[in-house]
Amino acid sequence: MSILKDLFHYDGNGWWRIPKTEEAKANPKLEHPFGKFLGMSKDFLIFITSGKGHASPAYYWAIAIILGLITIVEVWWFDVEGLRYLLVPAMLFFSLVKFILVVAFFMHLRFDNKLYSNIFVTCMIIGVFIFSLFLVLSAFHGLGN
Secondary structure, eight states, rough: OOOHHHHOOOSSSSOOOOOOOOOGGGSOOOOTTTTTHHHHHHHHHHBBBBBTBBBOOHHHHHHHHHHHHHHEEEEEEEOOGGGGGGHHHHHHHHHHHHHHHIIOOOGGGGGSSSHHHHHHHHHHHHHHHHHHHHHHHHHHHTTTT
């Protein structure tokens, strides 16, 4: 009876010796598609940001490089014929990301009161909505006649 119990019953201390790790818990912290990437990127941002309220020059260079890479992707996207149908939504998305990066870091809103960030983000969302609405209206202008 003891052999059957050992084979079919696990009380956490048997000969199975399953290690107690973070992944063995019911809801591990890093159980998502990005794994440790989000935590590592947050730690990296905190590392290159000084604790005195503003970022270090390396931080601004990193943001400038990201902005440059986005600009290169925008120019490349504009030149690819197969992606023309996604040009406007892609450029809207890229402009939104660049706006957020410039406002948050070069205008120092990341280090200021959250009210200022909320005002800028709200205005950007309203602006993109109005621009998109006018884009749709201009696309369907004159179709009813």
